[in-house]
Amino acid sequence: MTRAAAPAYLAGAILLVVVLGPLPLLLTRGQVTLTGADFAALRFTVMQAGLSALLSCLLAVPVARALHRRRFVGRGAMIALMGAPFLLPVIVAALGIVSIWGARGWLARMGLPLPSLYGLQGVLLAHVFLNLPLATRMLLQGWQAIPAERLRLGESLGFDPWARFRHLEWPMLRSVLPGAMLAVFLVCLTSFAIVLTLGGGPKATTLELAIYQAVRFDFDLPRAAALALLQFGVCGLAVAASARLVRDAGFGAGLDRSLAPPAPAGWRRGLDGFLLLLTAAFLLLPLLAITLNGLLGLPAMPAQVWPALARSLIVAVTCGILSTVMALALALAVAKGARGLEYMAMLPLAASSMVLGIGLFLAVQPFVPPAALGLPVTLLVNIVLALPYAFRLILPEARALQADYGRLAEALDMRGLARLRLLTLPHLRRPLGLSAGLAAALAMGDLGAIALFASDGGATLPLLIQRLMGAYRMEAAAGAALVLMVANFGLFWLFDRWGRHAAV
Secondary structure (H helix, E strand, C coil): CCCCCHHHHHHHHHHHHHHHCCHHHHHHHCCCCCCHHHHHHHHHHHHHHHHHHHHHHHHHHHHHHHHHHCCCCCHHHHHHHCCHHHHCCHHHHHHHHHHHHCCCCHHHHCCCCCCCCCCHHHHHHHHHHHHHHHHHHHHHHHHHCCCHHHHHHHHHCCCCHHHHHHHHHHHHHHHHHHHHHHHHHHHHHCCCHHHHHHCCCHHHCCHHHHHHHHHHCCCCHHHHHHHHHHHHHHHHHHHHHHHHHCCCCCCCCCCCCCCCCCCCCCHHHHHHHHHHHHHHHHHHHHHHHHHHHHHHHHHHCCCCHHHHHHHHHHHHHHHHHHHHHHHHHHHHHHHCCCCHHHHHHHHHHHCCHHHHHHHHHHHHCCCCCHHHHHHHHHHHHHHHHHHHHHHHHHHHHHHHHHHHHHHHHHHCCCCHHHHHHHHHHHHHHHHHHHHHHHHHHHHHCCCCHHHHHCCCCCCCHHHHHHHHHHCCCHHHHHHHHHHHHHHHHHHHHHHHHHHHCCCC
C-alpha cells in the first residue's frame, strides 16, 4: 500500500467495520425463533419491493420513450423535474401523497371515488411517485446511448415503428431495464418512512418496520437482531444478483454524432403527449400540495421545528462533506488500479439504515445510553449509506482524469496536497459538488437510525414531522414539511452550485 492510497484504505476499513462489524453481535443476539408474523413481514417486504420496481419501470418505458423522441417547450424543465422526487425527503413525499390521494385529499374533495390509501396500494403509489422519475432517467440515458449511426441505418432500411423497437429499442431495454428494476427494488426493499406512514397495520409491515417496532415498542433486542440479519441477507442477495442481470446491448461504438430520433406522427404523437402530461401532473400535484398546505401550516408549527432543523442541517452538511471525501479517496485509488476497493465502496448497498442502526444500537447499549449518541450514530450511518452513490458519480471522472493526466503528474512528481489542489479538485469539482449535494439531501430526509436512537429532545426534522403526523397535527406537519423541503433543495443547490462554479 502506497502512502497516497492510505486514505482510500482507511475509508474502506471504516466501511468494513460499520457494515460488517455489527454482524457478530447480530448473530449472537439474533438466536431466536422467528414467528409467522416475521415471515409475513419478509413476504410483504419482497412483494412490495418487487411490485414497486415492476410498476415504476413498466410505466417509465413509455414515458422515457416519449421524452426521447419528442421535442417541445419545457422538455428540459420536465427532465429536471425527474430529479425532484428522488431528492425529496420521503416523509415529505408521503405527506404530499396523502394531500392528493387521501380520504380528505384534493381528489376526494372533487368527488372522485378512491380506495383507501393505507396498505399495499398506498405503499405502491408512494413508491411509484418516488421511483418513476429515477427509472425514467435511467431508461432515457439508455435511449440516448443508441448510436446515431444505428438510427440512420434503420431509417435507410425503412424501419417502421415495430421494426425500430425490435432491432434497436428492445436490445437497449434488455440491457438497461434489469438494472433499473434492481435499483428501484433495492430502494423499496429498505423503505421505512413510507411503510411507517402508509403501511396500514400488521398485514402491511416490512422487515424495517418490524425492527423498529421490536426496539421502540417491545425492546426485544434479540428479535430485532434476527430481523436485521434477515434483512441484511435479502439485500445482500439482491446486490449479488445485480452483476448477473446487466448485459450489453451489442450496438458497438458510435461516433458520438447527434441525430434527432424518429418521431412518429398521428395517434402515437397524441399518446406521447398524453403520457407526458399525465406524468407531469402525477409528479407536480404532490409538490404543489406540499407547498400550499405548508404555507397555510407555517403559523401552526411548534417551536421544536427550528432546533430539529438545526440538527438535520448539521447531519446533512457533515454527511455531504465526509461522504464525498471518502468517496473521492476510494475513486482515485480504484482509478489507479485498486479494484478491490470498488467492492468495498459498494458494500453498504447490502445494508440499510435500520439494519446498521440496530447493529450500532446493540454495540453501544451495554456502555452508553443509546439516546446520548443519537446524532453521531445517525451521522455515521448516513455517511456510509450515501457513499456508494457519491462513489459512482465520482468514479468515471476519476478514471478519465487518471487516463488523461496520470502519467504526466507522475512524471512531474506531483503528489499529495499539491496534486489534490492543482489537478484533482479543479477537474473533479463538478461531480464532487453533485455528490456532496446528493449525500446531504439523502441525509437531510433520512428517517431510519434516528428513529431508534433519538430522545424526545433530540429529534431531527423528519422525525419531528412523523411525530406530528402521528399526533394528527397535520397543519403543523405540513408547515414543517415545507421547511424541510426548502432546506433540502436549497442545500443540494448550494453544493451543486459550488461544483459547477469554476469547474474545469
